[in-house]
Amino acid sequence: MSSVANRSSRSVVIFSSAFVLLWVVIASFPFLWTLWGSFKVQGDFFSKADWRNALWGTRTLLETGGTFTGAGYEGAWIQEEFWRATINTMIVVFFTVIISLTFGTLGGYALARSGHKYAFWLLMIALVFRAMPHITLVSGYLLPFFEWNLWGKLPTAIIVLVAINQPFTLWMLHSFFLNIPKDLDESARVDGCTQIQAFRHVIMPVMWPGVITTGLFSFLLAYNDFAVTSMLLSEDNRTMVPAIAGFLGSTLEEGNVMFAVAAVVSATAPLFVLVLFFQRQIVSGLTAGAVKG
Amino acid sequence: MRHKTFFWFILPSLAAMFLFIALPLVSVVVQSLHIEHEQVIVVTENCGPFGCKQESSVDTEATEQLRAEKPLGRFAGLSTYFDRGHLATAEIAEAWRTNDSFGDFFGEIFNLPFYKALTFTLAYTFIVTPLVIVLGLLIALGVNRVTPVLKGPTIFVSLLPMMITPLVGSLILFWMIDAQGVIGKTLQFIFDDPELSLKASPALTWITLMVYGVWSSAPFAFVVFYAGLQTVNTDSLEAAQIDGASRWQQIRFVVIPHLMPLVVFISLIQLMDNFKVFEPVIGFKAGANAPSLSYIIFADMRSDIIRYNSAAATSVLTVLGVAILLSPVLLRTWRDFKGKAV
Structure with a gap:
């Protein structure tokens, strides 16, 4: 179908690429987020104050002394x-x-x-x-x-x-x-x-x-x-x-x-x-x- | 192949299906016709200075012995089917008599456990299935245009929501939509409502479960459609272009007719699988607001005293539901088969 792709207009290309990109994010983000969050403490994974705490591990640093913790896995x-x-x-x-x-x-x-x-x-x-x-x-x-x-x-x-x-x-x-x-x-x-x-x-x-x-x-x-x-x-x-x-x-x-x-x-x-x-x-x-x- | 050889080849598979699918169905029917034994009552006569008095008390020992000896209980006919937890015929008749408007009538019926589960299961099945097909088709059309180098990774990522253990997948999303989770917080921000919680109202719970259903099943439709797109006849597409068809017209009149048999296939599989919806209800802790038929059977078996008869009656009704759902397919296949044979 390459010939079709060649002829389609730019807006269609942009739209469909954006759609695929959006889908890829929707499909993968929950996994990446949970993988990342599994190395934090509960106070960061469920953050009352600011969701960005889960990214930087603010409370994890306070509670364990490092931004990553294996406590969940150990437990x-x-x-x-x-x-x-x-x-x-x-x-x-x-x-x-x-x-x-x-x-x-x-x-x-x-x-x-x-x-x-x-x-x-x-x-x-x-x-x-x-x-x-x-x-x-x-x-x-x-x-x-x-x-x-x-x-x-x-x-x-x-x-x-x-x-x-x-x-x-x-x-x-x-x-x-x-x-x-x-x-x-x-x-x-x-x-x-x-x-x-x-x-x-x-x-x-x-x-x-x-x-x-x-x-x-x-x-x-x-x-x-x-x-x-x-x-x-x-x-x-x-x-x-x-x-x-x-x-x-x-x-x-x-x-x-x-x-x-x-x-x-x-x-x-x-x-x-x-x-x-x-x-x-x-x-x-x-x-x-x-x-x- | 001779009958005898066929028989020996199929025997292990057939025996497994007979013992663990066909017989349990019989067992379910038998269980649904029985009910737990009543407590054994002993009547004792106490004679004192003011005459004799009859006292009745529960003989716990005898009751337990009876229940242990005959765990199936006593025969109760179809009574379990018509009780409040299942078809609730008496309650419906009562609601019909006392309610003037249809709204109140259906509102009351909706609060009966079996009808609540049935409504949710049917709504889930018939809303999620078409959405899965549409989303899967859109993703397939999009991925089909991605540069070949990126196709592999894109398909890999797309497969994940489907491959994940259903309970695990729903838990992951459940934690994210928590009022303190990342999606929950984002929604609170978007709607500017710090009290917003997706778990609070039945309507939002339903929507959450359906969104999960679409998320986890769309990859299946996508993969099937994507494989179908590889076999679209290029000649007819080019002919359509020469005739001046727009991109939308090409999809509408060339691609979609080509994919139609796949739509039937995906609908069939999705109807069967969505009717079974179970793990998400557990993962999202939605048993109160959005129970499915499978969930209420599970709940009966998980309660402190296992309600065999209730679980079995719901199971029989669910199996009947599956049969009704599949009947158009079976009838069609049967007709095709007869047509071929004649």
């Missing part, structure tokens, strides 16, 4: 043991992603190659399941899980997250497998492979880009979840997001808000790295569903 990670929540998050996210992808790859492949009517209906049911608010399902788990003594444990949360993740994973991998030519595994079948052998030796080597993209979204779902982890995990097994919500429950004391701010920044950092390295996959994953319609 969150050491005093409130946020590292426990981090380890729990790692466990939950790792197993959720691995199991989701294993189940989803097999299922998605079958759905893409079946061509029978019931495959279509399964996809439709998966779509309805995907639209279900997670908390409605959680209200169904709670009573049985208490009864069977499953409540509060990490494996319970993992398998629930895997299940909630399945509809989306199936849809995404289904559309990726549709893009892999049918001839590939059919010729393997003609050569005498069973379906599983064809999958193992012909499809598996070429499916990784799609699997990695789907894995990124499974990661995000498990990492960002609040409804399941906050309701189904006991206090000791809490992951990061419910732990942050827990800080807010006890924010009456001065300074505890800063623990939450520090924890929020800590929990956001891995997502930044993820977007930084996998931007291309994320964009292609978001559009994959759209292109398929």
